[in-house]
Amino acid sequence: MVARIDNIPMYGQPEIPRPDFLKKADEDFIKQATSGFGSREAASKAWFAQAERFMNQGNLDYAMRRYNQSWLLNPNNYQPYWGFGRVMLERNKMHEAIQHLEKAIQLCS
Secondary structure (H helix, E strand, O other): OOOOHHHOHHHHOOOOOOOHHHHHHHHHHHHHHHHHHOOHHHHHHHHHHHHHHHHHOOOHHHHHHHHHHHHHHOOOOHHHHHHHHHHHHHOOOHHHHHHHHHHHHHHHO
């Protein structure tokens, strides 16, 4: 079974190239989310908060989707990387989890 692209941290980027139609959808999402929250940074935090709710409910797929959206809105926000790490830990993918958690720590510094 192949994982859905939105259930993989950072939509699988850079290893999995993003097709043009998804790049366009990303741009539309960013515009809509930013207009609702005033900035990409604020929107990223809001989507992270939604991801955390799903994570706390044990819904890893929905959490990962929201962490991805949080990351898309602000790739310099440490929070989605922390979320990626937590989901990967729950999926017993230790090496990937550590990579994302280290990235989160790096962005906090």
